Amino acid sequence: MLKTSIIRQPLVKQTDRSAMYELHSRYFCNIHKDIFLRDMSEKDWIIVLADEENHIRGFSTIKIMHTHFNDQQQLFLFSGDTIVHRDFWRTGALAGGFGHMILRLNREHPDIPAYWFLISKGYRTYRFLPVFFKEFYPVHHTATPPYYQSLLNQIGQFKFKDHYDPASGVIKFFGSKDHLSPEMCEIPAGRERDAHVQFFLQKNPGYIYGDELACIAAISPNNLNKAGHRTIDNTAVTWHE
Numbered sequence: 001m002l003k004t005s006i007i008r009q010p011l012v013k014q015t016d017r018s019a020m021y022e023l024h025s026r027y028f029c030n031i032h033k034d035i036f037l038r039d040m041s042e043k044d045w046i047i048v049l050a051d052e053e054n055h056i057r058g059f060s061t062i063k064i065m066h067t068h069f070n071d072q073q074q075l076f077l078f079s080g081d082t083i084v085h086r087d088f089w090r091t092g093a094l095a096g097g098f099g100h101m102i103l104r105l106n107r108e109h110p111d112i113p114a115y116w117f118l119i120s121k122g123y124r125t126y127r128f129l130p131v132f133f134k135e136f137y138p139v140h141h142t143a144t145p146p147y148y149q150s151l152l153n154q155i156g157q158f159k160f161k162d163h164y165d166p167a168s169g170v171i172k173f174f175g176s177k178d179h180l181s182p183e184m185c186e187i188p189a190g191r192e193r194d195a196h197v198q199f200f201l202q203k204n205p206g207y208i209y210g211d212e213l214a215c216i217a218a219i220s221p222n223n224l225n226k227a228g229h230r231t232i233d234n235t236a237v238t239w240h241e
Contacts, residue, residue: 002049002057002093006101007240009043009061016048019056024083024178030210031178039080047097049084058084058094062101065117069154075114076155077105077219082125089124095131096235099228102132102219114219117155119171119212122180123187126200129217132228136217138169140199148216156214164214170204171212178210 021036040046040061049058060082067074084094098116105114116136120126129136137144137152144152156164160171191197204213217223224232 002051002088002091004093004097004100004235004237005048005050005240006097006237007046007048009040009046011240012040012046012048016056020046020048020059020081023056023059023085024081027083027086027181027183028178029181036081036178043080045101047094047101049088049091049093049097057088060094060098064105065155065159067155067158069151073112074151075105075109075112075219076117077101077114078117078159079119092231093235095128096231097237098128099132099224099232099235100237102224103221103232105219106221115151115155116215116217116219117152117159118215118217120200120204120207120215121210121212122207123191123197123200126213126215127196129215130196131231132225133217133223134225135223136215138199138203138213138215140195152214152216155216168203169214170206171214172206173210180208180210 017037017040020040021033024036025031043061043063045062045064047060047062048056051057061080063078063080065076065078067076079098082094102116118125118129137148152169153166156166156169156171163173164171187197187201192201200207200213204211207213
């Protein structure tokens with residue numbers, strides 16, 4: 001059983017930051033502690049999963065971005081470094097934590113259009129989207145609507161500058177950042193038949209080198225699917241702020 005906490009980034013203890021780095025290093029290559037810690041220090045919130053002995057078994061770093069595109073104000077939830085220990089892949093604790101973060105943003109900013117800007121190094125991250133949302137892009141069964149494509153291009157270029165390729169929707173670092181370990185790049189038998197997995201592999205064949213697929217979903221109760229609502233309902237979170 002994992003406990004889910006959502007913590008203001010400055011409140012995260014140094015020992016926990018080091019534990020998160022060690023966990024991340026188990027599943028990623030080309031990772032440098034100074035860069036990892038610097039990236040974390042630039043985030044606003046950290047979702048932390050801990051076991052009954054308070055060992056950290058998963059986490060995700062979150063930045064809330066306020067933007068003004070197309071003569072309209074927007075809010076983007078940007079999730080950075082994210083990993084769950086493989087012994088807990090089948091739990092919904094991290095997904096539930098994201099869900100509670102989404103609901104909070106809606107409560108605090110009811111009049112501002114809000115979106116999840118998710119960048120996917122691997123198919124497991126991309127699979128968060130169909131777990132939660134009725135509509136998200138890009139997706140295998142339909143083209144991305146022009147409005148969402150415009151938003152995705154603008155936030156992609158705003159955040160990642162020339163590393164973001166609007167033609168492919170992929171963020172490329174050419175080996176300069178961390179990437180999934182060979183073990184994590186493996187596609188389990190049968191998984192390749194999943195339409196979402198097939199689509200991710202088609203859209204982001206360079207994921208093994210650290211390329212990331214830029215994705216977007218509207219954050220609103222109306223866009224959450226039944227599984228998303230159920231995951232949130234089944235996850236208790238503790239806020240530290």
